[in-house]
Amino acid sequence: MTPTIHLEIIEKQQSYQAEKYANTVCQQVISATIDMYTTSGFHKPWVGYLVVDSDVIVGAAGFNGRPENNEVEISYYTFQENEGKGYATFACKELIKLAKFQNPEVVIYAKTAPEEN
Secondary structure: OOEEEEOOOOOOOOOOOOOOOOHHHHHHHHHHHHHHHHHHHOOOOOEEEEEEOOOEEEEEEEEOOOEEOOOOEEEEEEEEHHOOHHHHHHHHHHHHHHHHHHOOOOEOOOOOOOOOO
């Protein structure tokens, strides 16, 4: 079976008790994302996502809210044990596709730490 990498929406009202979500970092990401929805709202596709490879959560990505002034910020993160495997690149490209599908003119940006990461 060929591994399938995809983004899974972090829904605001879903149980994340299945084993694939058991990783502590994964639970923290889900919790923080759902908390973010209480302040910024839940507006698909401008939401948070889990990066999934063959039913294994390998990272997270998402929009930091809806576009404002035709600009939107994205964030993406690979869980430490999965770094260097192209998951962050995949997530970034998928977020760009989602944003451009909604609005081809939207400006997309991401902030990063000054140190190597």
